[in-house]
Amino acid sequence: MAIAVAVIGAGFAGIGAAIKLKQKGIDDFVVFERGQRVGGTWRDNTYPGAACDIPSQLYSYSFAPNPEWTHTYSGSAEILDYIDTMVAEFGVADHIRFDREVSGLSYDETAGEWTVNFTGRRRAVKARSVIMAAGPLANPSYPDIRGLDDFEGHRIHSARWDHDYDFTGKKVAVIGTGASAVQIVPHLVRQAASVKVFQRTPGWVLPRVDMETGEFAKSIYRRIPGAQRLARAAWFWGHESVALGVVWDTPLTRVVEAVSKLNLRLQVKDPWLRRQLTPDFSAGCKRLLMTSDYYPALQADNCRLVTWPIARIAPKGIRTVEGVEHQADVIVFATGFEVGKQSTPFPVSGIGGRILADEWRGGAYAYRSVNVAGYPNLHITFGPNSGPGHNSALVYMEAQIEYLTEAIATLEQNGWKALDVRDEVQTEYNRNIQKRLGATTWNSGCQSWYLTEDGFNATMFPGFATQFTNQLARVDLRDYRILVHESSPH
Ligand code: N01
Numbered sequence: 001m002a003i004a005v006a007v008i009g010a011g012f013a014g015i016g017a018a019i020k021l022k023q024k025g026i027d028d029f030v031v032f033e034r035g036q037r038v039g040g041t042w043r044d045n046t047y048p049g050a051a052c053d054i055p056s057q058l059y060s061y062s063f064a065p066n067p068e069w070t071h072t073y074s075g076s077a078e079i080l081d082y083i084d085t086m087v088a089e090f091g092v093a094d095h096i097r098f099d100r101e102v103s104g105l106s107y108d109e110t111a112g113e114w115t116v117n118f119t120g121r122r123r124a125v126k127a128r129s130v131i132m133a134a135g136p137l138a139n140p141s142y143p144d145i146r147g148l149d150d151f152e153g154h155r156i157h158s159a160r161w162d163h164d165y166d167f168t169g170k171k172v173a174v175i176g177t178g179a180s181a182v183q184i185v186p187h188l189v190r191q192a193a194s195v196k197v198f199q200r201t202p203g204w205v206l207p208r209v210d211m212e213t214g215e216f217a218k219s220i221y222r223r224i225p226g227a228q229r230l231a232r233a234a235w236f237w238g239h240e241s242v243a244l245g246v247v248w249d250t251p252l253t254r255v256v257e258a259v260s261k262l263n264l265r266l267q268v269k270d271p272w273l274r275r276q277l278t279p280d281f282s283a284g285c286k287r288l289l290m291t292s293d294y295y296p297a298l299q300a301d302n303c304r305l306v307t308w309p310i311a312r313i314a315p316k317g318i319r320t321v322e323g324v325e326h327q328a329d330v331i332v333f334a335t336g337f338e339v340g341k342q343s344t345p346f347p348v349s350g351i352g353g354r355i356l357a358d359e360w361r362g363g364a365y366a367y368r369s370v371n372v373a374g375y376p377n378l379h380i381t382f383g384p385n386s387g388p389g390h391n392s393a394l395v396y397m398e399a400q401i402e403y404l405t406e407a408i409a410t411l412e413q414n415g416w417k418a419l420d421v422r423d424e425v426q427t428e429y430n431r432n433i434q435k436r437l438g439a440t441t442w443n444s445g446c447q448s449w450y451l452t453e454d455g456f457n458a459t460m461f462p463g464f465a466t467q468f469t470n471q472l473a474r475v476d477l478r479d480y481r482i483l484v485h486e487s488s489p490h
Helices: 012-023 076-089 179-191 215-223 225-246 251-267 271-276 294-298 393-414 423-437 465-471
Strands: 003-008 029-032 102-108 113-118 125-132 154-157 171-175 194-198 303-306 310-314 317-320 325-327 330-333 378-380 418-421 480-483
Touching (some): 003 012, 003 113, 003 393, 012 076, 029 125, 125 393, 171 179, 171 317, 179 194, 179 294, 194 317, 215 225, 225 251, 225 465, 251 294, 294 303, 378 393, 393 418, 393 465, 418 423
Parallel strands (some): 003 029, 003 125, 171 194, 171 330, 194 303
Antiparallel strands (some): 113 125, 310 317, 317 325, 418 480
16 A cells, blocks of 8 residues: 655655645655664764854744754754754654665556665555655765775765764874865864865855854744744845855855955965965855854964875875875865766656666756656655755755645645656756856856766756745646546546
8 A cells, every 4th residue: 555655864855845744734654764863964964063054044944943043053963953853843753764775766657656665675665756855965975086995094974974083193184175174174173183184176265153142032032933034034135145146157256255365364374375275266156165263273283285186095195196195094085975976866767667867867857856757746855956055955945845745735635646747848947947057157167066077067056045936836737747547537
């Protein structure tokens, strides 16, 4: 017997979808989670200093305001608490099954059911609809550097932190200078004997002004929910206006760069180091880095920035192309995640046995980031072209889960077999998305995880958050083929 909905992943998106399903009267759903607890990226990223660089008021669901945020920007533990609290308060805990790693999905068009297969000996489950909420930044990426396996010391990836490893007195090498690295390095510098940061590309850095939220503000938020909504709206529109300078290359981009350069000048006195830290691409092309303690950490006596390209990893350390071998006891890989490789986290086979990863080989696409033609009743959170770049991922996620749970509720209420987005609607949508992406900063020449090796952008949404949420404000059934059961009177 098929369940109504299988949700894959108990991170922010999966939990949000579960809550929305419940609110829409659908109780016959199960959330399958490969780990042992909820939280997704916030469960996995526990490196020292892990925090969100989007303000908490905005990095939360509007339907689950939290008056208790302790700071402007929350650390990972507090965000994890927030997710736990939602699970408890909205009563979705009983729907979650842990230790269930999905190994594949296949669609039976006669029955109108998806089969969800699991690794190990777990029995397959049938579901009428599937919400794929596995997260785009779930699987750590190790760089393709020669000699990676020759290293005799310890290796730690930022997204799989080894809390048992004691950095005290150790020689540490950090590869990568992205959003994760700039949070980790200041902590390592305080503990290790020496830290060498291997930079391939410097990023644009803006100061992150974090403040404690006082008891007075919290009590206002508790008593007057409207005040918190106002605070959220202020952050939202502030971030929306930043889009003008970081989504497209405009005069405002030069302002962002000027602020970043001023920040660099104020924080770094050595002209050589300043030159090494100055990006040569437009601000916004890669993710802006929000930190106030990274530059000071780089200038600590026990820290050094290495800008020579890495030639190989050797048994005792890292060799750079000019022939120097940098000894290390441990290498920290702050090298990001497996994204943009056009693949799906597991094989997904749709109508007629078509394989999603094959179709996405030339570049992933979907309709409004959520549905793909030929894969009826399959809904994706954080699917193709739904990356924000300037605003909170949670705003985008909330719009997606609202939309896809509405589609599922419509399907269930009408007793239809399936909703399958129309090919021509999807093609037109993506033609437009790719055209608009051509005018964005992300496609202006720098290399980032937003792009595939061929330069295809299947990651970002080319516009304002408001445009993204508006397009998902309601399900237009004219965009879908409605499939009915043979015995159905429809
Ligand atoms: O990973 P990244 P991340 N040799 O891919 C370098 C989110 N996030 O984990 O820039 C040498 O950005 C690579 O160099 P280059 C956020 O969406 C959010 O830091 O490609 N270096 C780069 O410096 C973010 O965008 C928060 O030249 C190599 C680094 O590794 C996403 O996660 C906090 C290399 C990888 O940077 C990923 O961030 C943290 C090689 N072979 C993360 N290969 C929030 O606050 C790669 N690099 C919400």
